[in-house]
Amino acid sequence: MAGLGEFDFIRDRLRPLSEDDPAALDLADDAALLAPEPGEEIVLACDTLIAGVHFLDTDSPEVVASRALRSNLSDLAAMGAVPRAYLAAIAWPVTLDPDWRADFTRSLHREQSRFGLTLIGGDTTATPGPLTLSFTLIGRVPAGSALRRSGARIGDDVWVSGMIGDAGLGLRVASGSGGEGISACRRAYERPEPRLALGQALRDLASAAIDVSDGLLADAGHLASASGCALRIKVDAVPRSASAQAWLARGGEVEALLTSGDDYELLFTAPPDRRTALDGVSARLDLVLTRIGVVTDGSGVAAERADGSQLVPTRTGFTHF
Ligand SMILES: [Mg+2]
Incomplete structure (x- = not known):
């Protein structure tokens, strides 16, 4: 990547998004470590957004951050879950302006705070292709209580x-x-x-x-x-x-x-x-x-x-x- 190297970028731009959540292990280990609460189930949702396919090339970093997080949160909502944390895999176009990345991570921070989320892991890479964001959202529900698509009954x-x-x-x-x-x-x-x-x-x-x-x-x-x-x-x-x-x-x-x-x-x-x-x-x-x-x-x-x-x-x- 141009500008900050990957490790500098993680330290300077992404680690603040972990909000010192112990599950994130400072984004410095091989994986995140999340302790489930007794009596709860973990709800996981993953969604990929590609520039030009799922959002407009002209969308601002604020709009892309908002849509990436909120579209994923909607899947948690559909299951009745309470958001807990997320992982973000981001492929930056090699030509992307470093200021765009900085604006994006700032917007992401604002968005996640609104929904009580912390970033606990992920991956960043450079790509010759379009900006690609794959977010994995983690939520929780009381065991057995998640909403499903399959429960509708005749007469409902x-x-x-x-x-x-x-x-x-x-x-x-x-x-x-x-x-x-x-x-x-x-x-x-x-x-x-x-x-x-x-x-x-x-x-x-x-x-x-x-x-x-x-x-x-x-x-x-x-x-x-x-x-x-x-x-x-x-x-x-x-x-x-x-x-x-x-x-x-x-x-x-x-x-x-x-x-x-x-x-x-x-x-x-x-x-x-x-x-x-x-x-x-x-x-x-x-x-x-x-x-x-x-x-x-x-x-x-x-x-x-x-x-x-x-x-x-x-x-x-x-x-x-
Ligand atoms: Mg859905």
């Missing part, structure tokens, strides 16, 4: 948190392709809010959960197939922001909102007798929770418009291959 309600489609619209703004009237959505793309408190509250209430990363319909499909049932979703019930509503009124396609991904909201199922409790969670967390459908016999996802017709998307969401 289908719920989703927050607003759907804003991040997809925000990506249009950030990439400069059609941002008129939807600039308020940019934040949803750049700084998604992992629903950690909701995930933890759902451990006792939801029958199944998944985070919306690939697109609402795609992730509903993942949950349906894991649970061995079908999800019937009312298109008009899917919550959308005022910006998204105005965008639709100007001729935007509702399909785009349901398939664009990166929402990092939680899609979950729960028996109808949990509605009052879930309304209470919504009020306590000051987070909109919306019933958007039901779990039925069969397989797959049916998205129904108000007139009873089916919305059959031309693409259901982000796929990696």
Whole structure:
């Protein structure tokens, strides 16, 4: 790497991110050493982000750090986990400006503090390819209480948190392709809010959960197939922001909102007798929770418009291959 050598970089830029967490062993040993608490299970999630694929080449170091950590945290949220620590494997392009790296690690420090995380290990290397970030998040849950995708039962309600489609619209703004009237959505793309408190509250209430990363319909499909049932979703019930509503009124396609991904909201199922409790969670967390459908016999996802017709998307969401 240009500028600081790898070991200097680890000492000067990454070791402060360990916050003297004993598990990190000062980032000076061969691996981290984490002692699990009695009665808890460790939840692990790993996600790779590649410049030009998962974020824009033009995204600032602040945005890249935010998205790298928050998209991973969303997976912990979907399991009902409390974040504990993370490992970061970073491949820096050989041409990358050292100032960019410094800004990135500073942003990462700010982001991790917000979520109570410490950096306990990882790897850095130089690459002739694009910037590549692979983060492994470690969380914890009381043993046996983790949320899974597979628990939905026929007759359960289908719920989703927050607003759907804003991040997809925000990506249009950030990439400069059609941002008129939807600039308020940019934040949803750049700084998604992992629903950690909701995930933890759902451990006792939801029958199944998944985070919306690939697109609402795609992730509903993942949950349906894991649970061995079908999800019937009312298109008009899917919550959308005022910006998204105005965008639709100007001729935007509702399909785009349901398939664009990166929402990092939680899609979950729960028996109808949990509605009052879930309304209470919504009020306590000051987070909109919306019933958007039901779990039925069969397989797959049916998205129904108000007139009873089916919305059959031309693409259901982000796929990696
Ligand atoms: Mg996920």
